Amino acid sequence: xxxxxxxxxxxxxxxxxxxxxxxxxxxxxxxxxxxxxxxxxxxxxxxxxxxxxxxxxxxxxxxxxxxxxxxxxxxxxxxxxxxxxxxxxxxxxxxxxxxxxxxxxxxxxxxxxxxxxxxxxxxxxxxxxxxxxxxxxxxxxxxxxxxxxxxxxxxxxxxxxxxxxxxxxxxxxxxxxxxxxxxxxxxxxxxxxxxxxxxxxxxxxxxxxxxxxxxxxxxxxxxxxxxxxxxxxxxxxxxxxxxxxxxx
Ligand code: NAD
Numbered sequence: 474x475x476x477x478x479x480x481x482x483x484x485x486x487x488x489x490x491x492x493x494x495x496x497x498x499x500x501x502x503x504x505x506x507x508x509x510x511x512x513x514x515x516x517x518x519x520x521x522x523x524x525x526x527x528x529x530x531x532x533x534x535x536x537x538x539x540x541x542x543x544x545x546x547x548x549x550x551x552x553x554x555x556x557x558x559x560x561x562x563x564x565x566x567x568x569x570x571x572x573x574x575x576x577x578x579x580x581x582x583x584x585x586x587x588x589x590x591x592x593x594x595x596x597x598x599x600x601x602x603x604x605x606x607x608x609x610x611x612x613x614x615x616x617x618x619x620x621x622x623x624x625x626x627x628x629x630x631x632x633x634x635x636x637x638x639x640x641x642x643x644x645x646x647x648x649x650x651x652x653x654x655x656x657x658x659x660x661x662x663x664x665x666x667x668x669x670x671x672x673x674x675x676x677x678x679x680x681x682x683x684x685x686x687x688x689x690x691x692x693x694x695x696x697x698x699x700x701x702x703x704x705x706x707x708x709x710x711x712x713x714x715x716x717x718x719x720x721x
Pocket of ligand 1: 484485486487488489490491508509510511514534535536537562563564565566586590613614615616657658659660661662663664666
């Protein structure tokens, strides 16, 4: 596979987009660290990857806690000897309220997971990758890294910030053989959207010129490309996989 002999880490890999990314990495030959705050889902993901012939191990971590992320990178190196690829995928949607009514705690929680968590990931991954002599990071942003999500200010702000963080890393690490890019999926069929009502889902579908939501696999294909040597001249970028959502 295109990731033979690579060691890859995926956060939030117990479900949805992260699970599809972890499976794709493993299918392409990488040894994968599946990390999640949800131990049951993370362990199930490892079993699924192994049953598909891949190599994976579960390491529990809450990405919103710096010390747990630092320990996660340490464990990765202890288990598989190095870190070549990291996908910072763990994220939450958060409360839905007008900005003037948005709860202070809700705001902090979303920013803590979606932004602080990605920063902690990048910080400790970069440190490790510098020791390795190189590496690749892919941060999962959203279309809301460039357009609004009415009633989800915290989410929009956090994803715009992830795009900015990614650009900065691209600028800083260009000569250190470390590439970092962000991905902007539109609405994807995942457990994150399961709570949405039928009407809400229909309204969401209507915002995509392609007339449907995306699949986790369609996001994983882009992440896989960016994580591989095929994307060897790509860093600091933000790439959409959005069925045309942001084009209209
Ligand atoms: P999901 O809820 O299906 O999966 C998210 C996973 O992250 C879960 O397994 C959860 O346990 C884990 N997680 C949550 N908080 C965590 C924490 N603090 N530490 C570690 N793990 C944690 O969601 P998804 O739809 O697969 O979303 C994955 C990423 O993709 C998120 O960053 C999300 O913002 C982004 N995204 C999703 C969509 C969509 O429509 N589903 C669209 C654009 C971007």
